[in-house]
Amino acid sequence: MIKNTYIDIAENDLEYLETVLKTGNTFYNQLAVQCQQVAEKFLKGYLDNLFLEEDVTDLLRKHNMKKIAAKLNELKPDLKLDTVGLAYLTDFYFDARYPGDDFYTVSKEEFENCLAIMYDTVKKLKTIK
Numbered sequence: 001m002i003k004n005t006y007i008d009i010a011e012n013d014l015e016y017l018e019t020v021l022k023t024g025n026t027f028y029n030q031l032a033v034q035c036q037q038v039a040e041k042f043l044k045g046y047l048d049n050l051f052l053e054e055d056v057t058d059l060l061r062k063h064n065m066k067k068i069a070a071k072l073n074e075l076k077p078d079l080k081l082d083t084v085g086l087a088y089l090t091d092f093y094f095d096a097r098y099p100g101d102d103f104y105t106v107s108k109e110e111f112e113n114c115l116a117i118m119y120d121t122v123k124k125l126k127t128i129k
Helices: 006-022 028-050 057-061 065-075 083-095 108-125
Strands: none
Touching: 006 028, 028 057, 028 065, 028 083, 028 108, 057 065, 065 083, 083 108
16 A cells, blocks of 8 residues: 555556556557656655745645755755756646647657656655665
């Protein structure tokens, strides 16, 4: 059973993504969205755990990973989370999922970039004790 925390759900989402990747799945839009979701949940989990004295509810309710990462970098400058890469990854939350003027078809190379940004973020966050 999955625990009801951002980090536990993020770990579960990451395990799901890695399982799907082992099948050779090439639905890059869905895979890019999953990368975005994993990174966002890890970011929110660490934000929620670290900022006990400050109200970060607004950041937890939105999907702006650049702002969340900037807040974490402010508290832990050694993290050096990639706010530019996370802003790029955030775009896939809507643009790869919903029809409209901004709909986007994700290429293999773009998905691989999403995957690299996600893994870089997770690796850096896991250095926090």
